[in-house]
Amino acid sequence: MYKILERKEIAMRNVWFKVYAPHVVKKLQPGQFVIVRAFENGERIPLTPVMWDKEEGWMGLVVFTRGKTTMQINTELKEGDYFLNIAGPLGNPAPMKKYGKILAIGLYTGIVEVFPIAKAWQEIGNEVHTLQVTFEPMIILKDELEKAVSKHTAVGVPIDPEKSFPENMKNVTAKAREVVRDMIKEINPDLVFMVGPVGDQKAIFEVVREFNVPMLVDLHPIMVDGTGMCGACRVTVGGKVRFACVDGPTFNAYEVDFDELIKRSSYYRDLEMRAMQEYMQKLQGGAQ
Amino acid sequence: MMAKRKLMKNRVPTPEKPVYERIKGFEEVNLGYDFELALMEAERCLQCPENYAPCIKGCPVNINIPGFLAKLKEHRDNPYLAVKEALRVIWACNSLPAITGRVCPQEDQCEGVCVMGKVGDPINIGKLERFVADYARQHEIDDELLMEIVPKIEKKEQKVAVVGAGPAGLTCAAELAKMGYNVTVFEALHYPGGVLLYGIPEFRLPKEIVKNELKKLELLGVEIKTDHIVGRTITIPELIEEYDAVFISTGAGTPKLPEVPGINLNGIYSANEFLTRVNLMKAYKFPEYDTPIKLGKKTIVIGAGNTAMDAARTALRLGSEVIIAYRRGEEDMTARIEEIEHAKEEGVKFMFFVNPIEFIGDENGNVKAVKFMKMKVLNERDSNGKRKIIPTGETITVEADTVIIAIGQIPNKIIWKTTPGLEVGKNGTIVVDENLMTSIPGVFAGGDAIRGEATVILAMGDGRKAAKAIHEYLTKREKNA
Numbered sequence: 001m002y003k004i005l006e007r008k009e010i011a012m013r014n015v016w017f018k019v020y021a022p023h024v025v026k027k028l029q030p031g032q033f034v035i036v037r038a039f040e041n042g043e044r045i046p047l048t049p050v051m052w053d054k055e056e057g058w059m060g061l062v063v064f065t066r067g068k069t070t071m072q073i074n075t076e077l078k079e080g081d082y083f084l085n086i087a088g089p090l091g092n093p094a095p096m097k098k099y100g101k102i103l104a105i106g107l108y109t110g111i112v113e114v115f116p117i118a119k120a121w122q123e124i125g126n127e128v129h130t131l132q133v134t135f136e137p138m139i140i141l142k143d144e145l146e147k148a149v150s151k152h153t154a155v156g157v158p159i160d161p162e163k164s165f166p167e168n169m170k171n172v173t174a175k176a177r178e179v180v181r182d183m184i185k186e187i188n189p190d191l192v193f194m195v196g197p198v199g200d201q202k203a204i205f206e207v208v209r210e211f212n213v214p215m216l217v218d219l220h221p222i223m224v225d226g227t228g229m230c231g232a233c234r235v236t237v238g239g240k241v242r243f244a245c246v247d248g249p250t251f252n253a254y255e256v257d258f259d260e261l262i263k264r265s266s267y268y269r270d271l272e273m274r275a276m277q278e279y280m281q282k283l284q285g286g287a288q
Numbered sequence: 289m290m291a292k293r294k295l296m297k298n299r300v301p302t303p304e305k306p307v308y309e310r311i312k313g314f315e316e317v318n319l320g321y322d323f324e325l326a327l328m329e330a331e332r333c334l335q336c337p338e339n340y341a342p343c344i345k346g347c348p349v350n351i352n353i354p355g356f357l358a359k360l361k362e363h364r365d366n367p368y369l370a371v372k373e374a375l376r377v378i379w380a381c382n383s384l385p386a387i388t389g390r391v392c393p394q395e396d397q398c399e400g401v402c403v404m405g406k407v408g409d410p411i412n413i414g415k416l417e418r419f420v421a422d423y424a425r426q427h428e429i430d431d432e433l434l435m436e437i438v439p440k441i442e443k444k445e446q447k448v449a450v451v452g453a454g455p456a457g458l459t460c461a462a463e464l465a466k467m468g469y470n471v472t473v474f475e476a477l478h479y480p481g482g483v484l485l486y487g488i489p490e491f492r493l494p495k496e497i498v499k500n501e502l503k504k505l506e507l508l509g510v511e512i513k514t515d516h517i518v519g520r521t522i523t524i525p526e527l528i529e530e531y532d533a534v535f536i537s538t539g540a541g542t543p544k545l546p547e548v549p550g551i552n553l554n555g556i557y558s559a560n561e562f563l564t565r566v567n568l569m570k571a572y573k574f575p576e577y578d579t580p581i582k583l584g585k586k587t588i589v590i591g592a593g594n595t596a597m598d599a600a601r602t603a604l605r606l607g608s609e610v611i612i613a614y615r616r617g618e619e620d621m622t623a624r625i626e627e628i629e630h631a632k633e634e635g636v637k638f639m640f641f642v643n644p645i646e647f648i649g650d651e652n653g654n655v656k657a658v659k660f661m662k663m664k665v666l667n668e669r670d671s672n673g674k675r676k677i678i679p680t681g682e683t684i685t686v687e688a689d690t691v692i693i694a695i696g697q698i699p700n701k702i703i704w705k706t707t708p709g710l711e712v713g714k715n716g717t718i719v720v721d722e723n724l725m726t727s728i729p730g731v732f733a734g735g736d737a738i739r740g741e742a743t744v745i746l747a748m749g750d751g752r753k754a755a756k757a758i759h760e761y762l763t764k765r766e767k768n769a
Contacts, residue, residue, distance in 0.1 A: 003765040023513075023521055037478050043569060044478070045577040069578055085478040087515040101650035108550040224569065224579070227476050227517055228700050229486075229541040234552055241551060244704065260552055263653030278575055 001082040005058055008014050008198035012137035013065040014109060015074040017083075022057030024048075024088045030093030030179050031218070031250060035226040036061070038073050045069055045198050046090070046223050048113040048243075050141070062140065064109035068275035075283065089225050091249045096214075097126050097212065100190035104149075105131045105204060107176055107196030109136065113218055114195050115141055119148040129187055133176040135159050136169070142161055154178055161245035173203050180204055194253070215253035219244045221264055240272040297408025300329040302415050311605055311634050314490040314572065318390075318415070318626075323367045326419040331666045333411050334403055342401035343413060348749045351381045351633075353398055353413055356420065373428045374420045379433070383462045383504075384455065384555040384748060386425060386497045389418025391594075392486060408748045425500050437466065441508075444468040444531040446762050451703070454482020455733030455744045458505060458756075459751030465508035465742070467759050472531070473505075474516040477568065482539055484744070488566040489558070489598050491605070495567075519702035524710065524731060531673035532765075533730045536718060537751065540697040540736035546590070550647030555584060555655040559591070559599045559694035566602050583608050584689025588658050590644055591609045592621035593660045593739035597628060599692045600636045608690060615643040615663050620674055625706045641665065641677065642684065647691060659685045699737050715740055724750060724758040732758055752764055 006018035024034055052059035065071045076134060077083070094117040102121055106114035109131040124145040125220045128149040136156030145152035157172045160242055184192070184207070192208045192215040194201055201217050208215045219235040221244050228246035236257035242248065303319040310317050320616045321329065335354050338344065343353040350514040356377040363370035378385045392491060394400070394414035402410030416626075424430040447465050453475035461471045479485055483496045505512070516522060518538070518638075527534045543558035545551055562581070565571040569579035589596050592614035600610045609612040612631070617640050621628060642660035650656045661683055666676040699716045711719040711727035717740050720726055726733050734750025736742055 027521060039578075041570070041573075041577040054639055068575075079463050084514050087476065087478070087517060087521070089520055090517065110667065166712075204669050224561055224564055227478065227541070228702065229543075231545065231558040232561045236552055241545060241547075246700075260653065264552065264554060267654070268582065271574065271582065275575045275578060275580070 001007075001084060002076075002086045003226060004077060004079055004083070006072045007077065007079045008075075008214035010062065011140045012135070013062050013063075013074070014138060017061045017063060017073075017077070018058050019061060019086065019090060021083075021086045024086055025052045025054055025057050025059050028052055028059065028089045029093035030120040031113075032089035032091050033060075033220075033226075033249065034086050034088030034114075034225070035090060036083055037082050037113075038069065038077065042072075042084070043069055044085075044156040044224060044226065045083070046220060046226055050112045050115050059095075062112045063223060064112075066280045067272045071276060071279060087226070090245060092217075092247075094120070094250055096124055099214075100135065101127045101129070101187055101188055102191045102193060103129050103189040104132065105133070105176070105180060105194040105196070106191065107172065107194075107200045107204075108130070109140070110197075111141055111145075113166050114193070115145060116150070117193065122149045129153070129189070129282050131155070131179065131183060133157065133172055133179060135172065153179070155182070164201065165201055173200050176200065177203055177207050180207050184208065184213060192253075193217070195220075198258060198261050199213075201253070201256075202262065204257065205253045205254050205256075215287070216250050217253045218258060219251055219256065219261065220249060221261060222268065223226075299409040299412050300325050302412070307633050307635075310325060310491065314605060316494050316637075317491050317630055318360045320422055321415055323370075323419075323423065326416055327360060327364055329416060329736070330360045330410050332605055333357045333403060336403060337639065340502050341516075342403060342412075343398040344403040346398045347359065347381075348397065348745045349592050351398075351417070351751060353376050353411075357411075357416065359732065360416075360420075360559040366416060367423070368427060368429065368505060369568070371420055371423045371427070372433060373721065374435055375424045375429060378417065378420060381752075382748065383459060383595055384501055385417045386421035387455070387484060387493060388605075388748065389414050389416075389421055390493050390497075391624075391743075393475070393743060395625050397710075397745070403470045413450040413737065426652040430500075430504065431507070435502055438507060441466060441562065442468045444470070446766075447472070447530070448533045448758060449474065449527045450535045450537060451524070451527070452476075452482060452513060452735075452737070453508040453514075454537060454539050454735065454753075456483060456539075456747035456751040457482070457487045457535065458501065458635075459748040460535045460734070460755045461510045461751075462508060462539060463752055463755030464758065465505070465510050467755070469759075469762075471510045473510060473512045474518050474527075475514045476517040477687050478514050478655075479568070486564045487595065487598070489567055489602050490565065491601065501687075508696075509760070510637045513603065517702065519706040523730070524703065524707040528728070528730060532733065532762055535725070535751075535754050535758065536546065536703060536731065536733040536737055537735045537747070537754075538700060538703055538737045539747075540741045541700045542639040542698050542716075544696045544698060545643055545692065545693055547694065548645055548647065550649055550655070552645050553649040554653050555582065556647060556691045556693065557593045559589075559692055560697065562599055563602065563645060563694050565596070565607070572606060581606070582690075584610060586688045587611070588686060588688040589692045590658075592616070592623060593694060593696070594623045594627055595697075597631050597636075599694050601627075601631055601634060603632055603692065604636060611639055611645070611686070612636055613642050613658070613660065613686075616663060616674065616677055617697035619646030639686070643679070643701065645683065648685070654689065655691055656689060657687045658691060659683055696741050697736070698740060699700050705713065723760075724754045725761070739740055
C-alpha cells in the first residue's frame with residue numbers, strides 16, 4: 001500500500017500524484033518505470049515517474065486518462081488514499097552520455113518520461129532542447145522544463161470540437177512533424193530522443209531519418225508483469241525479438257519495427273474501449 | 289500371526305467432476321477422497337518397512353508414506369486424530385502436502401515404484417496425501433498442529449532473506465522459521481506464490497489452498513515483501529549486507545520462444561503470459577477484473593509438458609477449440625498422465641511429430657495459421673534419453689487464431705546481471721555446490737533457478753535442503769566467530 005501524499009489536476013486529463021514509495025525511489029534512475037496496480041480487481045500498468053526525492057521517499061506520477069484504469073485512478077483516488085502496488089524500478093536507465101546537442105521530444109504526456117532524462121542529460125553537460133506537442137489544454141511541466149534544460153518549447157494544438165478525437169490527434173501529429181523539422185534545421189542536434197504514442201514515434205522518426213540524425217525512442221508496448229516473465233511487450237529490434245521491459249525501454253529508432261509494434265499495441269483496443277464505456281456508464285449511473 | 293486378508297488389486301477411485309460440467313468453469317476437476325474412501329485405499333498398502341519401502345526412496349523429499357498411511361489406519365475410529373498424526377508424519381518432510389498431492393508427477397516417483405504396482409494398481413499416494421492435507425485444512429487441524437510447534441521455536445538472532453515466493457522459497461522460509469530464524473521473503477509480483485499462483489490453474493490447484501499455506505507462514509512469523517524485484521528494487525549484494533544468509537529461489541520465469549518468422553504476430557502468447565493473465569489477473573472475469581484476454585475460436589498450443597496441458601485446458605474453458613501440437617510422439621509427452629487424460633477427456637485434440645516453422649498472419653498482424661514441419665522419429669536416442677527426431681521435408685498448415693507457446697522457460701536474467709561474482713551456467717541457471725551454496729559465500733540457491741525447469745516437489749526439496757544447509761552454515765559461522 002502506497003500512500004498518496006498529494007493529488008492535483010495539472011491539466012486536462014492529466015493528474016499529478018505524489019506517492020510515498022521509498023523502496024522504489026531509492027533505486028530509481030531516469031528512464032526507468034514502475035508497474036502500478038491501483039485496485040483489487042485492477043490490472044498492472046507501467047507508469048514513468050516524473051520526479052522523485054530519495055531522501056523523502058516520494059515520487060511523482062502524472063496519470064493521463066486514456067483508458068478505463070487510468071480514468072478510474074484519476075476519478076477515484078484522492079489525497080490520503082493508497083495505490084495497492086507499486087513495483088520497480090524496472091527497465092534499464094537511459095544512457096547517460098555526452099552527446100552534445102540533444103532534441104528531446106514528448107508528445108502528449110510522453111513529456112513526463114522525457115523530463116527526468118532531459119534534466120539529467122543537461123546536468124552532465126549536454127545542450128538539451130525539449131519539445132512538447134499536445135492539445136492546448138494538456139500542456140504540462142512547462143515551467144519545470146524551462147528551468148531544467150537549455151530551451152523548452154511547448155506547442156499546443158487547439159481542439160476542434162467539430163472533429164472526432166482521432167481526427168484531432170492527426171493534427172497534433174502533423175504539427176509535431178512540422179515543428180520537429182524546423183527545430184532540427186535550427187538546432188542541428190547530435191541526437192533526437194522521443195517518447196509518445198507509437199504511431200507518432202514512427203511519424204517523427206520518418207522526419208528525423210531525412211536528416212540522418214541518430215534517434216532513440218522509449219517504447220511502451222502492452223505489459224503484464226513488467227519483469228521479463230510474460231513476453232507481452234516483445235518488439236522486433238534489429239531483426240531480433242526483444243522484451244521492452246528488460247531489454248529496454250530505450251532502443252535505437254533506426255532498428256525498431258514500428259509497424260509491427262503499432263499492430264501489437266492495438267490488439268486489445270476493442271476490449272479497452274468496452275471496459276472504458278462500461279466504467280463511464282457506471283459513473284453516470286452512480287451520479288443519478 | 290497376521291490375519292490373512294484379500295489383496296485389493298484395484299484402486300479406490302476418486303470422484304471427479306463430470307466433463308460436461310467442468311469445461312464450463314474453473315472449479316477443481318478431481319474431488320478427492322473422503323475419510324472412508326481414503327481409509328479403503330490406505331488399507332491396500334502392504335506397509336513395507338521404512339528402511340525398504342521403495343515409495344519413500346521414490347519421493348524427492350522422502351516422505352514416510354507407509355508411516356502416514358499407518359496412522360490413518362491406526363486411528364480409524366477417530367478421523368480427527370488419524371489425520372493429525374498422519375499430517376505430523378508428512379510435515380516432517382513436506383510442509384505443503386495439499387499442493388504436492390495435487391501437482392507432483394506421482395507416477396514417476398512414489399507410485400511408480402510402489403510394490404503393489406507389480407500385482408495391480410499402485411497405491412494412490414498422491415490422492416491420499418492430498419486427502420490428509422485437505423481434511424486437515426477443512427477441520428483446522430493444520431493450524432492446531434502448527435500452534436503446537438510455534439511456542440517451542442527458540443528464536444534466533446540471525447536474519448535470512450529468501451528471494452522469490454514460489455514453492456522453493458516458501459518451503460525454505462517455513463523451515464528456517466521453524467528453526468527460529470528471522471525470515472524475510474522478497475517477491476516481485478503483487479501476491480506471493482510464484483508459479484503456484486500465476487502458472488497452475490484454479491481447476492488443478494485452487495488458489496484458496498495456496499492462500500492457506502501462506503497463512504501458515506504468517507503464523508510462523510515470516511515476513512513477505514511483495515513488489516520487490518530483487519536485482520532492481522534491492523540487489524543481492526545489498527541483501528548480503530543486511531542479512532546473514534540469502535536463498536535465491538527466483539524460478540525459471542523467462543519464456544522460450546521459437547525463433548521462426550511471425551512469432552510477434554498478435555494472438556501468439558507465451559504460456560506464461562496467457563496463464564498469468566488468466567490465473568493471476570483473473571482475465572476470465574473481464575470486465576469485472578480489468579485485465580483482458582483475447583482468445584480465438586481455434587487455439588494451437590505448442591509443447592506437451594504440464595504447462596502446455598494447463599494452457600490447453602484453460603483455453604478450452606474459455607470457449608476455444610484446442611489442439612496440442614508436439615514435435616515428438618505421444619509417449620514422449622512430459623506432462624503428468626492425469627493431466628494428459630483430463631485434457632483428452634475434455635476434448636483437447638493432439639497432433640504429434642509436428643514442429644512450427646512459420647506463423648502466418650492476416651493484414652492486421654493477427655495470427656491466422658501455423659505452418660509445421662512434419663517430423664519423423666529415429667531409433668537413436670538423444671542426450672536426454674528421448675528418441676531423436678528429424679524433419680521430413682513435408683509441411684502442413686493448420687488454421688488458428690490463437691497460439692500459445694509452451695516449450696519451456698529459462699531463469700530470468702535480472703538476478704545474475706545485477707550480482708557480480710555469481711557463477712551462472714548454461715541457460716542462465718545459477719551454479720551451486722552439493723549444499724546448494726552459490727559461488728558467493730552465504731548465498732544459496734534452489735528450485736528452477738538452478739535446475740532450469742523442473743517440478744514443484746523438486747523445488748520444495750531444494751528449499752528444505754537449503755534451509756538445512758543455511759542452518760549449518762550459520763551455526764558454523766557462529767562457532768568460529
